[in-house]
Amino acid sequence: MSLQFMITVTLNGLTLAALYFIVASGFSLIFGLMRTVNMAHGSLYLIGAYVGFAVFDSLYASNATAGYAWYAGLLAGVAAAAVAGVVMQVVFLGWMQGQELRQALVTIGLSIIIADQLLAHFGGNPFQFFAPDALFGPTPVPVIGRYSTFRLLQIGLALAVGVGLWLLLNKTRLGIMVRAGVDDRQMLAACGVNVPLIAVATFALGAGLAGLGGVVGATAQPVALGVDVKFLLTSLVVVIVGGMGSIGGTAIGAILIGVAEQWGQALFPTYSVILTFAIMVAVLAVRPQGLLGRTGR
Amino acid sequence: MSLMSRSHWALTALALAILVALPLLLPDFWLSGILGRSLIYGIVALSITFLASYGGFISLAQTMLAGIAGYTVAILAPTAIPASASAVSYWLAMPLAVLAATLAGAVVGLIAIRTRDIYLLMITLALAVGFSLFAQSNIDWFNGYEGIRNVVGPDLFGQPFRAHTVFYYVALTVSALLYLLVLYVVRTPFGLVLQGIRDNPRRVAALGYNVAVHRIAAFAMAGFIAGCGGVLITFYNIGITPGSIGMTATVNVLVMSVIGGLGHPVGAFIGAVIFTLIDTFAATIYDRDRFNTLIGLVFLGIVVASPDGVLGLGKRLTGWGKRKDAGDGGTPH
Numbered sequence: 001m002s003l004q005f006m007i008t009v010t011l012n013g014l015t016l017a018a019l020y021f022i023v024a025s026g027f028s029l030i031f032g033l034m035r036t037v038n039m040a041h042g043s044l045y046l047i048g049a050y051v052g053f054a055v056f057d058s059l060y061a062s063n064a065t066a067g068y069a070w071y072a073g074l075l076a077g078v079a080a081a082a083v084a085g086v087v088m089q090v091v092f093l094g095w096m097q098g099q100e101l102r103q104a105l106v107t108i109g110l111s112i113i114i115a116d117q118l119l120a121h122f123g124g125n126p127f128q129f130f131a132p133d134a135l136f137g138p139t140p141v142p143v144i145g146r147y148s149t150f151r152l153l154q155i156g157l158a159l160a161v162g163v164g165l166w167l168l169l170n171k172t173r174l175g176i177m178v179r180a181g182v183d184d185r186q187m188l189a190a191c192g193v194n195v196p197l198i199a200v201a202t203f204a205l206g207a208g209l210a211g212l213g214g215v216v217g218a219t220a221q222p223v224a225l226g227v228d229v230k231f232l233l234t235s236l237v238v239v240i241v242g243g244m245g246s247i248g249g250t251a252i253g254a255i256l257i258g259v260a261e262q263w264g265q266a267l268f269p270t271y272s273v274i275l276t277f278a279i280m281v282a283v284l285a286v287r288p289q290g291l292l293g294r295t296g297r
Numbered sequence: 298m299s300l301m302s303r304s305h306w307a308l309t310a311l312a313l314a315i316l317v318a319l320p321l322l323l324p325d326f327w328l329s330g331i332l333g334r335s336l337i338y339g340i341v342a343l344s345i346t347f348l349a350s351y352g353g354f355i356s357l358a359q360t361m362l363a364g365i366a367g368y369t370v371a372i373l374a375p376t377a378i379p380a381s382a383s384a385v386s387y388w389l390a391m392p393l394a395v396l397a398a399t400l401a402g403a404v405v406g407l408i409a410i411r412t413r414d415i416y417l418l419m420i421t422l423a424l425a426v427g428f429s430l431f432a433q434s435n436i437d438w439f440n441g442y443e444g445i446r447n448v449v450g451p452d453l454f455g456q457p458f459r460a461h462t463v464f465y466y467v468a469l470t471v472s473a474l475l476y477l478l479v480l481y482v483v484r485t486p487f488g489l490v491l492q493g494i495r496d497n498p499r500r501v502a503a504l505g506y507n508v509a510v511h512r513i514a515a516f517a518m519a520g521f522i523a524g525c526g527g528v529l530i531t532f533y534n535i536g537i538t539p540g541s542i543g544m545t546a547t548v549n550v551l552v553m554s555v556i557g558g559l560g561h562p563v564g565a566f567i568g569a570v571i572f573t574l575i576d577t578f579a580a581t582i583y584d585r586d587r588f589n590t591l592i593g594l595v596f597l598g599i600v601v602a603s604p605d606g607v608l609g610l611g612k613r614l615t616g617w618g619k620r621k622d623a624g625d626g627g628t629p630h
Contacts, residue, residue, distance in 0.1 A: 037415045100415045105600045112593030229544040233426045236419045270434050277427040281408055288411040
């Protein structure tokens with residue numbers, strides 16, 4: 001096994017981890033504030049990918065050299081997922097706050113409907129974005145020679161999301177209110193804060209991150225049926241391992257799962273799924289609340 | 298309480314008598330395609346409902362446990378395609394399959410031992426989807442994406458298992474026995490402790506009961522129930538594929554138990570019948586390809602309107618009419 005191979009596999013794992021982090025951080029954020037386990041998170045990923053692609057494709061069809069088509073698709077995908085998330089929160093989840101299982105069941109119902117309606121409107125054919133020229137092609141990387149620019153951008157994007165979320169949660173007034181809401185909703189409401197509005201904003205942000213993941217993920221690899229399940233599952237495993245509601249834990253969980261998945265596929269393809277679950281079970285056995293999760297509650 | 302349960306027993310006996318007599322009245326399609334199918338999927342839903350109703354755990358791993366039994370019986374089946382090196386007779390394969398599901402149920406209980414509610418839901422879902430992905434990628438035992446075909450089941454009374462009447466009566470007998478088993482077990486000391494854990498685990502622990510062991514035993518029993526369902530489903534489908542235990546299948550069984558109502562074991566079968574009817578007649582109601590939207594809407598409507606399903610709805614409606622409990626004494630039809 002050459003050093004070059006090992007670095008390439010690890011880098012593949014990290015780029016995958018970056019995508020997982022973007023998607024799972026939205027899941028974790030929504031859970032963190034609202035205790036809502038959004039079983040439709042994978043569907044929001046799909047909405048981002050499909051709507052983004054619809055916009056991208058129509059622009060691309062009129063002008064094949066249009067670099068802006070991808071960026072427009074990205075914005076449309078994020079916006080569509082965010083709007084869908086807000087609708088879910090306002091219409092269904094907001095008024096059953098605190099009934100966690102019921103909310104989970106409602107989002108399962110929504111995920112069934114969303115997946116089926118996307119299939120009806122966009123068809124079942126796999127599709128893939130083309131990255132704009134600036135992001136397309138290889139970048140020189142020491143030791144391994146060249147590596148996909150877009151995949152490196154994925155890592156940069158994940159870092160930006162992580163740092164952005166950290167700043168938002170730790171350095172802004174909104175973040176202070178969000179964190180206060182995690183600890184004690186009623187006290188926050190008693191302080192005169194409009195908690196439902198913050199809940200909607202958090203849902204928009206979390207869902208938007210799923211949509212961002214959808215466009216980025218659909219640029220890296222084709223979107224096909226079942227992708228929503230895969231990303232819901234990955235988000236679940238990542239936040240179970242990392243600790244629900246913790247951004248740092250989500251990052252650690254994403255790196256663990258992403259790197260393990262790539263190494264597993266490189267070494268023992270048939271059993272790589274087992275490795276992911278072995279990590280989850282091992283973490284649960286030692287720390288049921290996840291690596292960086294808090295006890296109590 | 299005793300009066301209520303006496304009328305319950307009367308209703309149960311009446312429903313069973315009707316179900317036993319049905320083959321005289323119904324065409325084969327209804328017998329095996331609707332009722333038989335409802336019963337065998339209802340068994341898996343029953344294993345969810347048992348855990349939810351008396352343990353307070355909503356487990357999404359029950360389809361996986363049914364799948365473990367299904368794959369075990371398929372791997373050991375004498376008629377399986379591809380032919381297996383470890384083939385035994387069906388009469389040995391079936392108990393081994395149920396045993397495997399029971400043990401796997403205990404393992405799921407062990408893994409999820411320190412989690413509750415929403416965490417349990419997530420962990421069991423992750424296990425279930427993980428198992429179906431594993432079955433999909435494993436060629437040696439599970440034959441990958443193709444799965445294992447031609448698992449026809451044994452001959453009974455000189456007739457093939459898949460003869461409509463044979464299949465229906467087997468499904469009915471197994472369902473009734475498991476249903477009665479659940480009703481019996483929850484009255485035993487074990488069942489009472491289990492309900493105590495549901496209501497207040499700390500107090501039960503303080504009384505000197507081992508909460509962890511009771512939880513694992515409950516999951517093992519649920520595994521046993523799901524395993525019985527899994528074997529019958531595998532015979533009904535004449536084989537098993539990773540798709541039949543994937544996320545969709547898992548959600549479908551959850552939909553059944555929630556539509557019916559998680560408050561009482563009979564809800565599992567009521568939900569299974571409703572689900573099967575919608576599944577079968579979706580083409581005429583809405584659109585053949587949009588069956589999932591329809592079932593999703595029904596599910597969403599039930600969860601939003603009545604968190605305790607059709608049973609709870611029935612209970613509330615009949616409660617207004619001052620007829621106590623007619624709503625949850627019924628049986629599937």
